[in-house]
Each structure stands twice: as structure tokens, then as C-alpha cells.
Amino acid sequence: YRLAKNGQQLSGIVSYLNDAGRGRVQPQTVSSRPIVVDVNDLSSLVEVYKLRAAILVELAAKNIQQDMQRRKSEEDAWNNNAIDLVKASDAHCHYVVVKLFTDKLGEIGDTGVHSVLSTLALLYTLHGIALNSGDFLQAGLLSVPQMLQISVRIKDLLSQLRPNAVALVDAFNFTDRTLNSVLGRYDGNVYDNMYEWARRSPLNSTEVHKSFHKYLKPLRAKL
């Protein structure tokens, strides 16, 4: 951010800070028009994640600057704004994840797989916005009606994914031995295997546990 602010051109995953450093990214007022119009368009959603990251980095940097102007040392100013800094990092990482997921879709040729992964990517992206709605609303990146639209859309996506849920986890292709879970068995025969597993518990190695003879029986004699 500071290098960008000093006119240097950043490259790589942080290149979005070039605009922030030059004051081209500003939180919008609530009344102004939001940046994203179509909440179904992944590329514009990636863009709002990017803007959210840029705004939060800028906010943290400005808060540190202000503290330093109030004669705080840089180290104290840093500690005084650590919550904002962690939020900025979190937003940056969230943007990277959303961007990489969306980029991956571009490499997938199979129509069926592309379609179901696009639905998943959209769910991941919208769910992230819903969980962090305060950031997006405060920055004016999305409006309140759009947040409501997102809630509805998330419910649509859940129903859309429902028929493919088992196939999507099957695609991870874990064997029963590597998963090692009675509940997650490939054949779905959960209850009989759970009963079998419980029977193998060491507490079941004898019909009467030794603690009965050692403690309960003598106790009973004393009462």
C-alpha cells in the first residue's frame, strides 16, 4: 500500500493495491449506487471482494498513520490497530480464495462438472458476503436490498445443489479405510456397523466389569 502510494507499480496478487494507494478506491456513501448490480455474476462478485480487501487495507494503513501523527510510535500505532490489520489480511485472503476458485472454473471443459462447480463457487462467494455483510454494506459495495437478494439466492443454490450433494463428496474419492468413519461409509450401511463397532469396545470384553466386584458390590454390602 505504501509503495503504491509512493507511485510504485505493484505486481502479483497485491496489484489491486495500486488503485487503493492512489486514492482511486474509496468507500461509497450508503445512498450512492452500489458497485455490483448482478449478484449472480461471479466475476463482479470477485471484484467486490477485491475492493473490500483494498478498502480494509487502506483503512488499517490510514488508522496507523493517524495514530503516528498523534505522536504515537509506529510500533504502538501498529498494536493499536491490530484488529483492523487482521481484518484486512482476512479480507485479502478471502479475495485470493474466491479469485482462485473462479479462475479454476475457466480451466474446466466438461459441461456437467463446470455447471455444478460454478454453483458451488457462487454459493461459497455469496455465503462469504452474507457472513461479512457489514464490511460490504459499510463500504457501499452492496446495498441492503442486494443483501436480501443474496439471502434468497443462497436458498436457491442450496436446492440446486441438493441432488448432487452425494456425488460431489464421492468425487473426493476417499476409500472407507482412509475415511475410517462408520457414518461416512460408502455403502451407507451405518446402523448395523455402528452396533458392531460398539460391541468391540474394551468395556464389553466381559459381561460383568471388574469394577462391579471391586466397588459396587462392597458398597451395596455397606448400605
Added chain:
Amino acid sequence: MNPDIKRERENATFNVETLTNILDGSPQKTKRRREIESLVLNDPDFWEDDPNFLSRSERYDQAVRKSAQMILKLREYGISDPDEIYCYKNCVHPNRAEPLDLHLGMFLPTLLNQATSEQMDRFFMPAWNLEIIGTYAQTEMGHGTHLRGLETTATYDPSTQEFVLNSPTISSIKWWPGGLGKTSNHAIVLAQLYTQGKCHGLHAFIVPIRDIKTHEPLPGIVVGDIGPKFGFNEIDNGFLKLENVRIPRENMLMKYAKVEPDGAYVKPPSSKLTYGTMVFIRSLIVGTSAKAVAKSSTIAIRYSTVRRQSEIRPGQPEPQILDYQTQQYKLFPVLAMAYAFTFVGQYMTQTYQRITGDINEGDFSELPELHALSAGLKAFTTWAANSAIEVCRMSCGGHGYSRSSALPDIYTEFTPSCTYEGENTVMMLQTARYLVKS
């Protein structure tokens, strides 16, 4: 086959095998992975007693037996590609860490990245043949992620051309390294280097800690297991106290920084190179997060199609619990996360390999970005995955509590990744430093 889960599979709208190939990287990689899995799964030498019913000492014992078998079999089958070794290991020790993890995952890579060619000649083949079993001892009882605060000292003595290593305080005792307690006979120790009266910061030293033949601790070494933990039952995480332990000058890893025989110090081209192994592990952790979420969501979603409970419409049969919107709202974002993190994990591995290649060619320009990205994504993915596993456990109702579900073990084995190789908040602040200052 349970009829409900059978019907689910019949209703899918895409080809599962095609997606598996994408997750593995290619159809050839899927084929090879399955070959490796069947080698392990059909091998009676890897059959085991259910660890859920064993004591910790029995679990450690069983894990060491399997790890020893694993090394023999890897040789027998000529498996040497790191990805294939990783796959084989994950089948031998599903859902859990094992006693040789630090040897394979940190000791050997540190040698490869930071040893000179002479040091490679001395240490690598003995380590490859497990005469040397190594670990990576960085964290101390009183100091973790803040590396400049580490107290262990390595003071160079030019008269004997040796380093003298010490744990000057109780808080400086090395604490937590996997395999340190009982398994390893060597440790790469991170210590503050003192030479010619000056401290030059943290450097890595190869320190013998147990006799290679008898496995008894060497003079000046106090070593042991740190006791039961939240998960990691198969691993002997250990402590190490160094009392005037002398090692030859040649045991400092000197590919980059050096100490000359007279004690003169030669700086490394980048101070971050000492922490290269941590960057490697952080890059891998992103993929590990994806695996943990993928396993948990597989368990919870399959179970949610088999489990029937209550009623949506009065008088109708009990529906599959996956038909409840609340269950979908819990599980499908977790499923989406599993896919997202898998692709990010693939990207991190490729990026790590590309930038490491550049570093080996002398180009360090992208090292700071790799540091920042691996730290941030390690924290971001482990935090999210940790919560997601718990969501999956809760989604399985009462049965999620049973160890038979595997969810408690996935959770306890995964949770330490939020603190090891860098505590997550500190990692996020390191990324923030890069974002603000870069």
C-alpha cells in the same frame, strides 16, 4: 448398499470420475493414486487394532511399527516421488500424524534446502536410511511464533571450531517438536548464533541428541515426551534441554549464512531463508485444510442422506435429514469450502515450487510475497476448516460425538494447525505487514 444413498448416486447430473480427475490433477494421477492406495489397503502388514480402543502408549507403538513398515515398503516398491510418498503415508496413517512426520516433512526438506553439498554428503544418505532420524526443534516453552524471542544459544568457540549450545532458561527448553520425545536421534535446532562477541540472530544447527546405536540420550541432552495432548496421540511431541552441548562447526547449516573457522560471520542473501522450511509446511497446510474439510463433509453429507428424522409434512414418512433446509445451510457451504480450499492448495503447491525454483537460481524477488501469502492462507484456511469440521460434527446429531464417526479425531488432529507453524493471529499480522508496507 443402503437404498437412499444408492438413489442419490443415480440422481447426479455430472460424471463423478471426471471431477475426481480434476481434483487429482489428471486421469493418470487418479490411476496412480488408486494403485498406491491398493498397495497399502491390501497389505496385511498395515492392518491395525482400532486406535480408538488403545492407550496412548499402545497407539504410539502401533504407529511406529506401521511407520517402520512404511519405510521398508516405499523402498521395496521404489516410490520416491514426494507426492507419491505423501499419498502412501496418508493411506498408512489415515486422518492422523505419525512419528516420522517431522523426519520426512521437515528434517529432510531442511537438509535439501539449507545444507551445503558437503553437509548433504554427510547427513542425507544416513537420514534417508534412517540411521539418522531427525526432527525440527524451533518452538520453545516460553516462545513460539515470535522467532526473535527464542533464547537457545549457539556460541562459536574458534579454539576448537565448535558451537556450544545451551538452553539458558527453563522457558528456552525446546517444546512441542513432533518425534522429538522418543523417536529422533538428531534435531535441527534453531538457536541464536553468537560469534566474535555478537549475536547474529536465529540459525539452524544439526544436533545429535541420542546415540545412533543405543538410542540413549547423549551427554548434556535432556529429552522426553511432553505428555498427552488434544489429539496427536500417535506422536511423541517432545522437550529438549541443551547443557553445554558441543557440535562441530560443520553442523551449522551453511548453504546461505556461514561462520568461517576463525569465527567471521558471512550474512545470508535474505534473512527469510532460515525460515524456508516453515514456508514449505505452511504452503502444505492449505491443502491439509482442504482434505480435512473434504473428509468431514463426506461423512456428514453421506450420513445425512441415510438418517431419517421427524417430519416435514404431517403424516408423511420421516424425510432424509439432508432435505431440511437448515441441514443444507450447514453443510453445503462447507462442501463449497472444501472445493475452494482444494484449488487454493493446488495453487499454493505450484507457487511454492515455482518460487523455490527461482530461489535456487538466485532470484529472491518473490520470497516476501510467498511468505505473506503462505502465512495468510495458512491462517485463513485453518481457522475456517476448524469451524467447518465442528459444523459437520454437529450436523450428525448424537452420532457425531461417537469416535466411530471419525469426526472427533479429524477435529482434534486438525486443530493444532491453527497454532503450529505460526499462530494464526500472528500469521495474519505478518500478512498485514506485507500488505501495508509493500
